[in-house]
Amino acid sequence: AQKVTQAQTEISVVEKEDVTLDCVYETRDTTYYLFWYKQPPSGELVFLIRRNSFDEQNEISGRYSWNFQKSTSSFNFTITASQVVDSAVYFCALRPISSGSARQLTFGSGTQLTVLP
């Protein structure tokens, strides 16, 4: 079974501050995907990024960056120079790739990010 833990329930920052959202996961699968999704008040889960378990290259995309460390089973997400529009609930998720596993998405409990003007 998979488990995704987002220990930060709520984070509040002032606009233009950097903020890092933590994600720790557990899985027995050797190959898997990791994801970050954003859920604004409208309810739709917006896909942000996918990483493969065999690709530990970290990535920067505009104000977003991700730090994947397989050794510590962590997949953290950083927003640089946060903006009010970044306010949302952010979910980390895992999905096994191997055919012998139940391959649904397992989500963390989410982190409510509030960016204050």
Place this chain on the structure above:
Amino acid sequence: KAGVTQTPRYLIKTRGQQVTLSCSPISGHRSVSWYQQTPGQGLQFLFEYFSETQRNKGNFPGRFSGRQFSNSRSEMNVSTLELGDSALYLCASSLGVAVGEAFFGQGTRLTVV
């Protein structure tokens, strides 16, 4: 390219009734998954369909069922509604089972009174 479309967006039902929710995936996507989101339990997997066949099922009672049509559109049905079924039901589409990322619709908010 149109996104995932879920209908209706909002629904109010009475205990004991049944409800059917609809999901149209992104064109070309053949896998549709359903998730239930509640404040207490978070996001929980219901089931996944691919090529009109249920490929995976979560830990929900038999009152929750679904199906997929030849055009990949999917419906889920909940019979004998209970107050605890009040939730946001999200549909996700992807190219295939565990292939790439899943894209979600805006959800159907079901309220059972």
